Amino acid sequence: MKTMRRIVADVKAAIQNNTELTPLLWQLICHSPQMPLWLPQKELLAKAETGSLKVFDQYFTQRELNFNYFIWGEGRRKIMLTHGWASKAADFIELINALLTMDDVQVIAFDAPGNGKSEGALSNLLLYVEAVKALLKHIGTPEVMIAHSLGAMANVIALNDLKVAPRQLISITPLIRVKENFKATMNSVGVPEEAQEAFFEDFRKRFDDHFSHFRLTTLYNFKGLPHFLAYDEEDHIAPFEYLQEFLSAHPDVKSKAYNGAGHDRILKNEEVIADVLSLLE
Template structure:
């Protein structure tokens, strides 16, 4: 958090002409929060392993993701956390999923998040982490993703031949560009300078930020069991974007959970109960 605060202060002090490199750092640096005691205890009870992910945009080299699993069942559930988060932010859900027989729960810290060391991170590193686990460790029976992790799961799912029985999206991001705009607005970066950032983004990735819009990208068929949990007053993943996405994909089973917010939705007993019920019904492979 200290580094992020420094970046924000520098951006606010140079409002007349924000530095393009600082804007890039602000967007792609993921702040880290230390583990709490109960999270450390859950990690201590896990099987731990590491995998490699190729960073095609920042370092152009392999980076390491730290992974954790609980249980050794034939049914595999993969958890993908959101931005500025970590595997153990699923603590409450993992604890309840552990009560299900014949299940292995797999989670990871995406590059630049939690214990996985990398200077910067991005959506594609999240998606490539999901692919790496599927290719090199286990094919998941179910994918669960929160926020950016929900978007990453869908991108990974569509890029490789994954056939999970169940996809669960918790407050997923729908439009990445608008999320970036929201972040830049929060530090008073004007439209002209935001245009510079987005122009540089399109050269670096090399697609425009508006390309990452699930309302346009989503191609998963109606036969997939896809459950989506959301708070209609979520300000990080605004409901108007979600409404458009759901209107285009009416076979997704969406459920509203009021007054839980974007982050606390992961701790909601009602949300967890719904998810546990669905995971309990997974067929045996």
């Protein structure tokens, strides 16, 4: 978090001094703050079979980055977890412990590049996608894929790219619009509109517009696939109006509100965890 506080201070100083903002905005948008592990999380990871895979960072370092994965259990039913932005595998601790009470399961999670202890100073959606694809190729298509926040979009894009699908998807407070989330981040520190537009123009040039306008509503095309979506109507990170757009376009997706659960705290919500277990049992 110290790095993010420094970046925010640098952005605010640049705004006040009317100096070039775009390089700082890249850091603001693509630095994923990393919180230290607490003891129960360390103990959970110590019980896992661990390994690492590589993805190519095409847009920042132009080199391969190692990312870490974790496997608990040896059951036949594979359940894969994809974390959200500024998160890590261990943030699923309550859900992982609950899943491991089920019979015949194997739980797989990973730290995306730039998150947890995986390599990378900056991260982005494409690195998440490449990590999901690498892990799917390594473990095979799991029975269930569960994702939080940005991880839900990464799962959908990776499955589209590989042309595979699990038997069931579960999305927890998924991000629906990436660009709007970027704008919210910049608005939160007072970045002027013209500076935001300059950043987006640089973004489009660097990524060849590869995902600057990605919206889950248009990316999602899994008709008939059992999909449960958990959300909070008061979620300011994944606004309810965007979620309504997604659910209207995809009425076969089952959803449930857990109002007051919070965008991140929802992963610890006992009702959410109980409902997930019920779906899988």
